[in-house]
Amino acid sequence: xxxxxxxxxxxxxxxxxxxxxxxxxxxxxxxxxxxxxxxxxxxxxxxxxxxxxxxxxxxxxxxxxxxxxxxxxxxxxxxxxxxxxxxxxxxxxxxxxxxxxxxxxxxxxxxxxxxxxxxxxxxxxxxxxxxxxxx
Amino acid sequence: xxxxxxxxxxxxxxxxxxxxxxxxxxxxxxxxxxxxxxxxxxxxxxxxxxxxxxxxxxxxxxxxxxxxxxxxxxxxxxxxxxxxxxxxxxxxxxxxxxxxxxxxxxxxxxxxxxxxxxxxxxxxxxxxxxxxxxx
Amino acid sequence: xxxxxxxxxxxxxxxxxxxxxxxxxxxxxxxxxxxxxxxxxxxxxxxxxxxxxxxxxxxxxxxxxxxxxxxxxxxxxxxxxxxxxxxxxxxxxxxxxxxxxxxxxxxxxxxxxxxxxxxxxxxxxxxxxxxxxxx
Amino acid sequence: xxxxxxxxxxxxxxxxxxxxxxxxxxxxxxxxxxxxxxxxxxxxxxxxxxxxxxxxxxxxxxxxxxxxxxxxxxxxxxxxxxxxxxxxxxxxxxxxxxxxxxxxxxxxxxxxxxxxxxxxxxxxxxxxxxxxxxx
Numbered sequence: 001x002x003x004x005x006x007x008x009x010x011x012x013x014x015x016x017x018x019x020x021x022x023x024x025x026x027x028x029x030x031x032x033x034x035x036x037x038x039x040x041x042x043x044x045x046x047x048x049x050x051x052x053x054x055x056x057x058x059x060x061x062x063x064x065x066x067x068x069x070x071x072x073x074x075x076x077x078x079x080x081x082x083x084x085x086x087x088x089x090x091x092x093x094x095x096x097x098x099x100x101x102x103x104x105x106x107x108x109x110x111x112x113x114x115x116x117x118x119x120x121x122x123x124x125x126x127x128x129x130x131x132x133x134x135x
Numbered sequence: 136x137x138x139x140x141x142x143x144x145x146x147x148x149x150x151x152x153x154x155x156x157x158x159x160x161x162x163x164x165x166x167x168x169x170x171x172x173x174x175x176x177x178x179x180x181x182x183x184x185x186x187x188x189x190x191x192x193x194x195x196x197x198x199x200x201x202x203x204x205x206x207x208x209x210x211x212x213x214x215x216x217x218x219x220x221x222x223x224x225x226x227x228x229x230x231x232x233x234x235x236x237x238x239x240x241x242x243x244x245x246x247x248x249x250x251x252x253x254x255x256x257x258x259x260x261x262x263x264x265x266x267x268x269x270x
Numbered sequence: 271x272x273x274x275x276x277x278x279x280x281x282x283x284x285x286x287x288x289x290x291x292x293x294x295x296x297x298x299x300x301x302x303x304x305x306x307x308x309x310x311x312x313x314x315x316x317x318x319x320x321x322x323x324x325x326x327x328x329x330x331x332x333x334x335x336x337x338x339x340x341x342x343x344x345x346x347x348x349x350x351x352x353x354x355x356x357x358x359x360x361x362x363x364x365x366x367x368x369x370x371x372x373x374x375x376x377x378x379x380x381x382x383x384x385x386x387x388x389x390x391x392x393x394x395x396x397x398x399x400x401x402x403x404x405x
Numbered sequence: 406x407x408x409x410x411x412x413x414x415x416x417x418x419x420x421x422x423x424x425x426x427x428x429x430x431x432x433x434x435x436x437x438x439x440x441x442x443x444x445x446x447x448x449x450x451x452x453x454x455x456x457x458x459x460x461x462x463x464x465x466x467x468x469x470x471x472x473x474x475x476x477x478x479x480x481x482x483x484x485x486x487x488x489x490x491x492x493x494x495x496x497x498x499x500x501x502x503x504x505x506x507x508x509x510x511x512x513x514x515x516x517x518x519x520x521x522x523x524x525x526x527x528x529x530x531x532x533x534x535x536x537x538x539x540x
Contacts, residue, residue: 019293019447019457020301020440024191024347026294027257030199031169035425038166042424042483052424053483056159064165068203074257077294078458122162122209154312154322154428155305155436159482161429170290177289177348187289188348212429213312213323294461297527300469301439308436326429334435338473344527392432392479 010086010098011047013040017079027074034067037099037111040085044097050131059120060128062095066114073108075101081108090132093117093124145221145233146182148175152214162209169202172234172246175220179232185266194255195263197230201249208243210236216243225267228252228259280356280368281317283310287349297344304337307369307381310355314367320401329390330398332365336384343378345371351378360402363387363394415491415503416452418445422484432479439472442504442516445490449502455536464525465533467500471519478513480506486513495537498522498529 015036023029042052055061075081081103088096099111117127150171158164177187190196210216216238223231234246252262285306293299312322325331345351351373358366369381387397420441428434447457460466480486486508493501504516522532 018440019443020299022294023290024292024294024296025196025198025257027198029290030202031166031173031290034166034169035423038424051483061160063160063162063209064206066203066205067165068201070201071199074198078456122160153305154308155434157429158425159427159429159431164425166425170288173289186348213321295466295468295527297468300472301436301443304436304439331430333430333432333479334476336473336475337435338471340471341469344468392430 010084011040011044012082012084013043014080014082015039017075017077017081019077022077025074027076028079030069030071033069033071033101033109033111034064036081036083036101037085037097037113040083040099041097041113041115044085044087045132048131048133055131058128060125060131061118061120061122062115063118063122064113065094065116067111069109069111071109073103073106075103075108079103087132088112090127092126095127095132145219146175146179147217147219148178149215149217150174152210152212152216154212157212160209162211163214165204165206168204168206168236168244168246169199171216171218171236172220172232172248175218175234176232176248179220179222180267183266183268190266193263195260195266196253196255196257197250198253198257199248200229200251202246204244204246206244208238208241210238210243214238222267223247225262227261230262230267280354281310281314282352282354283313284350284352285309287345287347287351289347292347295344297346298349300339300341303339303341303371303379303381304334306351306353306371307355307367307383310353310369311367311383311385314355314357315402318401318403325401328398330395330401331388331390331392332385333388333392334383335364335386337381339379339381341379343373343376345373345378349373357402358382360397362396365397365402415489416445416449417487417489418448419485419487420444422480422482422486424482427482430479432481433484435474435476438474438476438506438514438516439469441486441488441506442490442502442518445488445504446502446518446520449490449492450537453536453538460536463533465530465536466523466525466527467520468523468527469518470499470521472516474514474516476514478508478511480508480513484508492537493517495532497531500532500537 021032084100086098101109119125156167219235236244254260291302354370371379389395426437489505491503506514524530
């Protein structure tokens with residue numbers, strides 16, 4: 001038995017809600033959640049051994065093709081937020097991720113994305129072997 | 136027969152992609168689309184006769200509860216973009232919208248949102264009669 | 271005598287303050303003003319006959335080296351804002367602009383920038399002849 | 406003799422440049438620097454013993470009245486940035502800060518701001534005693 005988080009279970013990143021990310025309703029604007037999700041997803045890539053900027057230098061880019069989000073509770077200025085990201089499945093050119101966004105133990109939002117691997121000019125290309133290794 | 140756009144058919148807003156909305160891939164970052172969608176949705180509200188700031192002054196706010204997006208083609212810096220928004224259906228406290236985002240006649244992205252009506256403190260409340268009139 | 275605006279006198283662009291550009295104080299966050307200024311400055315470049323994306327394709331980029339701003343009155347959500355930009359002077363590799371930001375006749379903010387011309391790799395280079403023509 | 410950092414000498418915050426903060430030139434857009442500066446400034450306030458949200462609850466807000474920035478070197482995606490902020494002087498209703506922004510030991514940008522203390526409706530008001538204590 002192990003309680004050690006495995007990469008298979010995904011990773012979490014923590015961040016603090018910025019003042020300018022909040023709108024006149026005094027809550028984080030919903031358009032900032034995809035930014036937080038991207039930060040977590042890129043960090044997952046780094047843990048998988050392939051830093052984002054190295055992949056880009058090799059002409060391997062990922063673009064978001066689909067995104068769905070459900071907002072349950074608002075995040076507020078200065079809240080410490082935890083974004084948990086998990087790779088659900090990957091195919092030849094696509095990869096799916098799931099996200100859970102928490103403040104303490106409270107679930108604020110859930111999301112899913114589908115990314116497509118493209119080359120520097122934006123054309124779909126196969127994901128190179130080992131890019132998304134889940135060792 | 137009429138080719139005049141009816142409010143039932145929604146409205147379109149045009150905007151130009153800003154330089155800082157584009158990322159190192161030289162395309163509009165996906166997190167900016169919800170901002171464009173909100174601009175169109177608020178304009179629709181204005182056309183429905185209830186400006187957003189008046190509603191807020193009356194304690195009528197709408198928060199995004201669900202959002203799904205499909206990205207088909209990238210938008211690039213300085214592109215002139217047309218965001219078409221349509222109200223799909225509304226219930227007692229929720230309202231659904233659909234969005235199509237174009238550059239010229241090319242469909243770049245599609246999206247749907249579900250908004251929930253809340254009061255100033257964020258608690259769900261009924262949508263006041265006439266707020267989303269589709270005359 | 272002529273009341274026709276001359277390019278020497280600069281140009282103005284109009285824009286509407288977006289909801290997500292406003293912070294919990296219900297005013298446009300100060301970090302959005304440089305974005306508005308850039309929009310006006312790029313439009314001035316377009317009027318000077320050299321669209322920004324063509325210049326970039328030729329390896330002519332401008333980066334902001336200095337910026338100073340004075341904020342006099344807040345801009346609020348949905349305000350219609352007018353950003354007036356004027357080229358003050360240009361040298362071999364630098365160009366200075368001034369900005370006045372208005373709501374109706376009320377001056378909200380003033381700003382100045384110094385831009386440096388750089389090549390695609392970010393190294394300073396001379397501004398090509400005719401780029402900033404003030405005919 | 407002490408090498409312990411004193412509050413008088415200011416504080417530093419570290420942050421990583423986000424992908425969407427970078428523009429097609431592949432560098433952090435200049436409009437994000439005021440956001441980073443605000444993060445550091447608010448953290449300084451927290452160290453001075455008065456968290457930003459408590460001040461706001463008491464009707465004590467600070468708005469940026471003046472800002473000047475000098476950009477020396479670009480910041481790039483995924484760079485680890487250190488923003489050092491120092492309170493220069495404060496008067497009855499105004500306070501001045503200076504900022505130095507580094508990547509490792511390299512100075513990327515310098516900036517200064519003047520903030521004005523205002524009440525919830527935006528009218529200037531005296532800074533309450535002890536708000537900016539430099540013990």
